[in-house]
Amino acid sequence: MTCWPTCATRWIDHPVTPAAGRIAIAADIGGSKFAAGVVDRSGAVLGSHRVPTPQSADPDTLFDALTAAIDGALADAGTAAGDAALTPAIGVGTAAPMDLGLGTVSPVNIPGWRGFPLRERLSSRYDRDVGMIGDAVAVAVAEHWLGAAKGSDNVLGMVVSTGVGGGLVLGGCVFAGATGNAGHIGHVSVDPNGPACVCGGVGCLEAIASGPSIAAWARERGLEAPGAREVAALAERGNPIATAAYERAAEALGLAVAGAVTLLDLDMVVIGGGVAGAGSVLFEPLATSYARYATLSFASAPRIRPAALGAGAGLVGAAAVALLPEVYWPGGRKGDSW
Ligand SMILES: [Zn+2]
Numbered sequence: 001m002t003c004w005p006t007c008a009t010r011w012i013d014h015p016v017t018p019a020a021g022r023i024a025i026a027a028d029i030g031g032s033k034f035a036a037g038v039v040d041r042s043g044a045v046l047g048s049h050r051v052p053t054p055q056s057a058d059p060d061t062l063f064d065a066l067t068a069a070i071d072g073a074l075a076d077a078g079t080a081a082g083d084a085a086l087t088p089a090i091g092v093g094t095a096a097p098m099d100l101g102l103g104t105v106s107p108v109n110i111p112g113w114r115g116f117p118l119r120e121r122l123s124s125r126y127d128r129d130v131g132m133i134g135d136a137v138a139v140a141v142a143e144h145w146l147g148a149a150k151g152s153d154n155v156l157g158m159v160v161s162t163g164v165g166g167g168l169v170l171g172g173c174v175f176a177g178a179t180g181n182a183g184h185i186g187h188v189s190v191d192p193n194g195p196a197c198v199c200g201g202v203g204c205l206e207a208i209a210s211g212p213s214i215a216a217w218a219r220e221r222g223l224e225a226p227g228a229r230e231v232a233a234l235a236e237r238g239n240p241i242a243t244a245a246y247e248r249a250a251e252a253l254g255l256a257v258a259g260a261v262t263l264l265d266l267d268m269v270v271i272g273g274g275v276a277g278a279g280s281v282l283f284e285p286l287a288t289s290y291a292r293y294a295t296l297s298f299a300s301a302p303r304i305r306p307a308a309l310g311a312g313a314g315l316v317g318a319a320a321v322a323l324l325p326e327v328y329w330p331g332g333r334k335g336d337s338w
Contacts, residue, residue, distance in 0.1 A: 021087035023079070025126070026319035027070060029094040029118075030135060031109030036069040037312070038077035038086075039319030043146045045312055047077025057112045063121055070126070081126050089129035089329075090122055091321035093138030093314050096165070100132065100180030100331055108198070131321035131329040136165025137174060137183055138317030139307070141328050143270045144169045145320050147308035152268035156260050157307075158185060160253070161273035164206040170264065176330030185260060186210070190252045205256045209249040211275050218245040232278035246278060247285045254289020261299045272307025279306075 023046060028035040030053065037048040049072025054065050070090075074080055095107035103119030119130045133141065140149075140157025149155040155169040164186030168175040175182050186206035187199050194203025195213075207213055211228035218231045223241045225231045234242035257269050275282060287302055294300050309316065320328045 021322075022085045023077070023083075024087040024319045024322035025070060025074070025081075025090045025128075026315045026322065027066060027090065027092045027122075028135060028138065028314040028318055029066065029092065029105070029107065029110070030314075031095055031107065034066045034069040035315055036066075036073035037315040037319065038073050038079060039316055039323070041323055043142070043316050043319070045315060047073050047075070047079070048312075048315065049073040049076055053110060054112075059112055059116050062110065062112045062116075066122075067125060086128075087322040089131050089322040089325065090126060091318040091323070092118070092122065092130055092132045093135040093318035093321075094118065094132055096134045096136075096181055096184065098132060098134065098180045100176055103130070103132070105132070131325060132180065133174060133176070133318065133321055133328070133330060134165065134167060134181065134183065135159075135314055137167030137176075138314045138321075139165075139272060139309075140167030140169060140183070140270070140317065141174055141320050142309050142313040142317035143272070143307055145324070145328075146316065147313065148270045148305045149268045154264065154266045154268070156183070156185070156257070156264075156266050156269045158257075158269065158271045159273040160209060160271055160275040161211055164210050166260075168264070172327065174328045174330050180330065185256055188256055188259070190255045205252055208252040209275070211273075214245050214249050214275065217248065218242055221245075228275050229277070232281050235278070235281045243281075246281045249275070250282055250285035251289045253282075254286050254291075255293050257286075257304060258290050258293030258299065261294055261303065262296060265298055267303060269304045270307050271304060272309070272313065276306050 023040045026037045026039050033050050035050040038046045049069050051065050051069045054061050094105050098105045104115045105118045106114045122130045136159045139159050143149045143157045144155050153172040158166045166183040166185035168183045187204045189203045190205050191203035195207045197204035197207040214228040221241045231242045235246050
């Protein structure tokens with residue numbers, strides 16, 4: 001599979017040859033942890049290290065934690081930043097939002113970074129280029145490269161867990177949008193009369209289908225369940241409130257996914273994250289909901305699959321940015337020595 005037929009125009013200004021180097025440094029920046037890894041061209045993680053995200057308002061404290069994770073991953077892989085086998089770039093998947101043009105990040109759940117110049121700081125620290133994508137986009141990339149969406153060229157990859165994130169592969173290439181934030185399906189409204197969302201919106205998919213949202217809805221109806229996992233276990237045993245909680249989430253997911261498929265003519269939708277771990281409790285009502293809302297001939301066939309890769313998918317997808325830049329590096333590298 002190649003992205004050239006549809007991506008060529010994007011790359012005219014930035015001629016690309018496959019990245020030099022056999023292994024890549026990858027980082028996955030999230031609100032609860034900074035994970036880093038060294039990943040080879042088969043997608044195998046040769047070494048990794050993670051540190052809890054500091055609860056600090058100091059941007060440099062946060063950055064030091066990130067470099068500690070990267071340095072730990074290099075050590076775990078038995079290599080060092082100067083290794084000639086490393087790709088000329090670092091791949092980064094980051095919690096959103098970001099500004100791809102400026103190279104800055106302002107993750108909602110990392111308040112110490114607002115407009116933080118992550119690309120410039122990492123680049124000067126490791127003397128490498130830095131390719132950034134959203135963390136959920138990284139999961140979509142990994143599923144497209146090696147997982148459940150392998151072989152499909154038009155894919156929505158979703159992570160449904162504490163939040164609801166997404167990423168798009170269109171025409172075989174990652175699609176970043178104007179600022180790097182394409183794929184934010186969790187903040188598409190699916191109910192104009194729905195609950196308020198942390199983003200300030202109303203009735204967002206995330207406010208209905210995220211794990212905490214599912215659990216909160218069930219608790220409001222008297223169910224004793226601390227989290228979505230417990231709700232799923234109760235649903236499997238036939239508890240009607242728990243079942244209804246997942247049916248409500250599935251209804252919202254099906255509506256949003258059907259909209260995305262109809263808008264973009266996608267072949268495949270992959271859903272991972274903790275809530276997807278509920279299995280048939282989620283996916284059966286989701287199939288019903290999708291069928292209700294995806295009615296045009298090109299969209300109506302079932303195409304939603306559980307993710308195939310586990311919790312390390314974000315790191316693998318971030319590494320793909322450095323290992324396969326012609327496919328997965330939105331905007332491309334702006335230099336001339338690639
Ligand atoms: Zn929202």
